Amino acid sequence: MAPIPEAPGISETATDNNFSNDEARDKSRVTIVGSGNWGSVAAKLIASNTLKLTAFHDEVRMWVYEETLPSGEKLTDVINKTNENVKYLPGIKLGKNVVADPDIENAVKEANMLVFVTPHQFMEGICKRLVGKIKADVEAISLIKGMEVKPEGPCMISSLISQQLGVNCCVLMGANIANEIAVEKFSEATIGYRENRVTAEKWVQLFYTPYFSVTAVQDVEGVELCGTLKNVVALGAGFVDGLEMGNNTKAAIMRLGLIEMKAFCKLLFSSVKDSTFFESCGVADLITTCLGGRNRKVAEAFAKNGGNRSFDELEAEMLQGQKLQGVSTAREVYEVLSHRGWLQLFPLLATVHEISIGRLPPSAIVNYNEPKAVRGSNKL
């Protein structure tokens, strides 16, 4: 089972002023790299905790990609004046101790703990800019979903950060629709860590609130891969919805998806644990994504149209230029399966891709070769 983090030590609401210089020096400074919807919610969670916990400096610095708002004001100025990210999380107070900083190098230079939460395609560039600009003993965590899966293996964002910056990097994933957490609806998340449990517990303390329950598990790869693979399963769930096949079938597809996610992760990384899939990053994120979410939604429309309108066309119409993560991940996963001779072992993941490119009709989502369906689901 998952390691047991201690209940966060929510002690007195001390401010930095109560402490001597020595004590202040030992406190960790937190910087959030990214300030979109999820990044802003992370800032709110973290800022509420740094005020309460003596192990952290009150101030939470947030690097904001500077934009000029229609009013002519700078986004960072407005955030610092109103404590609100008016563009990406309007109506929510982040906390007075959140400081928006448009200068990424300045934002990270004092930090002991870095929280990465940018769109994944920017991470390589950001890492390059940060080399040599951060403290030597910094700890990192990635909240970024959507790494690429290349035929030679997945290109984990946490590995990218670790390798480029020479730092330890945890991940935080889970059933985390940002706007629901922003209004303090109960939610859970999973932190994946590699070796250092003490650091993992520090991250748990930093994120945990009564409405955001965080658990740490020693399984970075499992946790991080879940966040990507679930989007492929959500396409399958969307096909079922579009074909109006009912809840039995949808539950079956979600279950088969979970089983194949687990098997795929374990074949790629023998360290991945079964128990990880019972965590929020596993079954719960899968459920959330298959109930709501844009992958499910566009896949539903795709199936309703009998596969006659392409995903590109539907995306353009339904998502205002955003692309679906699931479709590209399905293609990448298919390439891995094909490359390694694993297609027979993963009928669901393979079929989702074949449907999404029009090679199979949407109804094929429940129509594998018979022995494949039985054996596939049982062998994994």
Next chain:
Amino acid sequence: MAPIPEAPGISETATDNNFSNDEARDKSRVTIVGSGNWGSVAAKLIASNTLKLTAFHDEVRMWVYEETLPSGEKLTDVINKTNENVKYLPGIKLGKNVVADPDIENAVKEANMLVFVTPHQFMEGICKRLVGKIKADVEAISLIKGMEVKPEGPCMISSLISQQLGVNCCVLMGANIANEIAVEKFSEATIGYRENRVTAEKWVQLFYTPYFSVTAVQDVEGVELCGTLKNVVALGAGFVDGLEMGNNTKAAIMRLGLIEMKAFCKLLFSSVKDSTFFESCGVADLITTCLGGRNRKVAEAFAKNGGNRSFDELEAEMLQGQKLQGVSTAREVYEVLSHRGWLQLFPLLATVHEISIGRLPPSAIVNYNEPKAVRGSNKL
């Protein structure tokens, strides 16, 4: 992982006439005890397979509790004339080889395989009637969800059958909304068996169709308990729906429910396997029940009314006299937890009961004591 049943050996579509007397003697005769909605669907599944598989007699006998229809005809006569259970599964052909029999003793006397699928409260009486009336080497399977959980432990229907009749008894559970399977929408199920894998495989062969994918696991208790406990979690999911807390919260409650189901089963029966909860009887049945289902629906109404209208009142209004399994199971589970000093370990299961009797408000579904929520979810 689950044992791997071989793909069902769907061979030639032979009839009994092709075989010598010796061969005919070795064939298994199947009788279904029960003819409600699910029993009728089971008859359809089984009858399609006995026609195809040489190991079984074509004829499937179905014990029908005799009723006189508004037309004045006997239900068994109509089933035998039309191949349709016009009362409990109208519009679906069961197969010409299904023979409805109003005499339970006659129905079972030649059977080698007995499928029990009656309302659970009738099973004790039925078992008493069957003592001494069945063949010595008969194999049984129970499709009955909803055993009782008594403080000294659950009263498993499969154990009742085994003990009363002196036969081996498997169970079949899963995400199985009968009407969806009846119209051949894809679904899965799990067979739990105790020792005899060969028998389990025979049951798999008897039920498996391309739209009904069956897996056998050596874990009767885990499979059977899942079918009961999920109704308690569905109440929790319904509260979340009624309070409009969103998909994150619903996914979190379903996940916590799955974790607590697993922990509860394992504390009661050390033989229960983690992998069982990845099967259709586990995560998939939980999903189906939390998406649709009457437990979820009435719990949603209960929460919408702020807990001010009792479950009894809502049941009477919404379910035309049917009772919710979940509410009584929640009470029974609470008694076990209380009796054994486990309340702290199962905050979700305990809270569902306390909400259902009005001791806590519906909003308490996400509002455990903080350390309990963190520790509870991690310790299990």
